[in-house]
Amino acid sequence: xxxxxxxxxxxxxxxxxxxxxxxxxxxxxxxxxxxxxxxxxxxxxxxxxxxxxxxxxxxxxxxxxxxxxxxxxxxxxxxxxxxxxxxxxxxxxxxxxxxxxxxxxxxxxxxxxxxxxxxxxxxxxxxxxxxxxxxxxxxxxxxxxxxxxxxxxxxxxxxxxxxxxxxxxxxxxxxxxxxxxxxxxxxxxxxxxxxxxxxxxxxxxxxxxxxxxxxxxxxxxxxxxxxxxxxxxxxxxxxxxxxxxxxxxxxxxxxxxxxxxxxxxxxxxxxxxxxxxxxxxxxxxxxxxxxxx
Amino acid sequence: xxxxxxxxxxxxxxxxxxxxxxxxxxxxxxxxxxxxxxxxxxxxxxxxxxxxxxxxxxxxxxxxxxxxxxxxxxxxxxxxxxxxxxxxxxxxxxxxxxxxxxxxxxxxxxxxxxxxxxxxxxxxxxxxxxxxxxxxxxxxxxxxxxxxxxxxxxxxxxxxxxxxxxxxxxxxxxxxxxxxxxxxxxxxxxxxxxxxxxxxxxxxxxxxxxxxxxxxxxxxxxxxxxxxxxxxxxxxxxxxxxxxxxxxxxxxxxxxxxxxxxxxxxxxxxxxxxxxxxxxxxxxxxxxxxxxxxxxxxxxxxxxxxxxxxxxxxxxxxxxxxxxxxxxxxxxxxxxxxxxxxxxxxxxxxxxxxxxxxxxxxxxxxxxxxxxxxxxxxxxxxxxxxxxxxxxxxxxxxxx
Numbered sequence: 001x002x003x004x005x006x007x008x009x010x011x012x013x014x015x016x017x018x019x020x021x022x023x024x025x026x027x028x029x030x031x032x033x034x035x036x037x038x039x040x041x042x043x044x045x046x047x048x049x050x051x052x053x054x055x056x057x058x059x060x061x062x063x064x065x066x067x068x069x070x071x072x073x074x075x076x077x078x079x080x081x082x083x084x085x086x087x088x089x090x091x092x093x094x095x096x097x098x099x100x101x102x103x104x105x106x107x108x109x110x111x112x113x114x115x116x117x118x119x120x121x122x123x124x125x126x127x128x129x130x131x132x133x134x135x136x137x138x139x140x141x142x143x144x145x146x147x148x149x150x151x152x153x154x155x156x157x158x159x160x161x162x163x164x165x166x167x168x169x170x171x172x173x174x175x176x177x178x179x180x181x182x183x184x185x186x187x188x189x190x191x192x193x194x195x196x197x198x199x200x201x202x203x204x205x206x207x208x209x210x211x212x213x214x215x216x217x218x219x220x221x222x223x224x225x226x227x228x229x230x231x232x233x234x235x236x237x238x239x240x241x242x243x244x245x246x247x248x249x250x251x252x253x254x255x256x257x258x259x260x261x262x263x264x265x266x267x268x269x270x271x272x273x274x275x276x277x278x279x280x281x282x283x284x285x286x287x288x289x290x291x292x293x
Numbered sequence: 294x295x296x297x298x299x300x301x302x303x304x305x306x307x308x309x310x311x312x313x314x315x316x317x318x319x320x321x322x323x324x325x326x327x328x329x330x331x332x333x334x335x336x337x338x339x340x341x342x343x344x345x346x347x348x349x350x351x352x353x354x355x356x357x358x359x360x361x362x363x364x365x366x367x368x369x370x371x372x373x374x375x376x377x378x379x380x381x382x383x384x385x386x387x388x389x390x391x392x393x394x395x396x397x398x399x400x401x402x403x404x405x406x407x408x409x410x411x412x413x414x415x416x417x418x419x420x421x422x423x424x425x426x427x428x429x430x431x432x433x434x435x436x437x438x439x440x441x442x443x444x445x446x447x448x449x450x451x452x453x454x455x456x457x458x459x460x461x462x463x464x465x466x467x468x469x470x471x472x473x474x475x476x477x478x479x480x481x482x483x484x485x486x487x488x489x490x491x492x493x494x495x496x497x498x499x500x501x502x503x504x505x506x507x508x509x510x511x512x513x514x515x516x517x518x519x520x521x522x523x524x525x526x527x528x529x530x531x532x533x534x535x536x537x538x539x540x541x542x543x544x545x546x547x548x549x550x551x552x553x554x555x556x557x558x559x560x561x562x563x564x565x566x567x568x569x570x571x572x573x574x575x576x577x578x579x580x581x582x583x584x585x586x587x588x589x590x591x592x593x594x595x596x597x598x599x600x601x602x603x604x605x606x607x608x609x610x611x612x613x614x615x616x617x618x619x620x621x622x623x624x625x626x627x628x629x630x631x632x633x634x635x636x637x638x639x640x641x642x643x644x645x646x647x648x649x650x651x652x653x654x655x656x657x658x659x660x661x662x663x664x665x666x667x668x669x670x671x672x673x674x675x676x677x678x679x680x681x682x683x684x685x686x687x688x689x690x691x692x693x
Contacts, residue, residue, distance in 0.1 A: 015477055062568045070590030084566050087591050184563055193564045206563050232562050262554050265561050
């Protein structure tokens, strides 16, 4: 990343003494001004604003400082120790919620829920569905429950480690499973994640490779009619596709698709049963992404 | 009131100024006979419609009911107008025939005149078709033109003026987006939404280039500078909430619009926790590009961008329609909405001039505080109905 020129720092200092603090993360004066405005809108105390800017200069996430992150129409509470909802997740969750039927009842389960943003959004936009959420972290469990209370969106949260005891989770079967599992491989963690993520976000929610996708094929596909999993890399999409196509039984009953985000990165692997499901997933997810199988 | 009288002079053709012998007030001039003929046509139309409705044929039709109530209103004021004009004529006869009653008659004429003027101007207003977006709330876009930082400061002053104006009228308003220049002294662009239904009808004359002449705060040698700022006024077609945006988005074909999020390279997702929520909306058929970045929520930025796109497209469509109608009339009428420099704010002379209607006001403070903006707007409205009445006359004469 290019260094910030001293002349830019000086210029920023002339506009507002706090701006140079924000420049390392924001890079340009305009973005820094915008962020300062957001901080000032949320926090009225001048001393506290300064403290926030100081923390921000050390790459502390703005979402933890302000305490919330907009997620579609909702403002989700964020706390240190729980992953901040990303715009990519927001994008696909809003698009998915828009495709789900308005007038049908169905069950949605979100694994590795974190703040609970995905099931909360689905339940908020489709009030007739029942939403369940699971996370292994006690912090995330508490925060998801708190978010559900604050936003007045009913959500049943359970604290369980799905890699160890997924069979104990109730309900036994659901219509849709969503998940944003940790998907950054340890080998690329230092190279490809930004400093703010590396230093201040929980590794538990970040580090992982194919274990959750293996867990999906092994445990969850038999218990659901459809799934939507976020991925960090095309190889993770392909892993799921290969596992499904190599299994004769699964390959007969399931269709798999990939979806890219608006930054043109592979972001979603999704799939649905072709027969025997309660909802007609083939038509619901018709234009969600590109079918691969 | 002065310009109202001036307007009356312009409108009440033919322009023969006969003066009453004892009074210096100019003679009241009747509406042009062709305009009255048009009103008579409406009356006939109303009669046939009434007959048709009395028969009870057909089902209830909202459009027809609307037309009926509009016709009723026009015909009502037409009857009122003819009654009053009849009375005026009688009184004048009386003056001629019987000099002994002259004083009394003249007194009565003086009494009914204000009423008659009111009736005739309201009849004229009703004969002119209303602007199709007259009942809409509006969106104002303000951008600095030539003049560097001074233009940015002036753009901010204009924004303040409209905010004050809305405030004085107790209209609800909110700033959709505003970006300050680097030094924070002015604005690079701002979008103000005024949520009062009907505000578009008032503010649509604000569209155009506003020129300022003053000694800028940035000037060190005391010279007067001329700078400009451009104002675009759009009818608000829907609220800028997410639901509206979503349903509106679905009306476009996928290859017509493109939504870009401004992101750095890299893998995205969990790898970065950026706060950047800027959205760029491109509409290919019209070439409109809208950038929106004020909100922390990408979702809200998108909704706002769509609200503005909708307003711009509606405006373009309306302009095209007007243009077509004009071309059909083949009239070389000067337009009030496309002309460039619409108004000058001369600070040293404490003067505001509207170049379209030639209206002058010497109260800079009152204007910038939004208190006297109504004076200018009213003058523009009169000017607009003038030109439109002329167009209408030309049209009526053409068909007659």
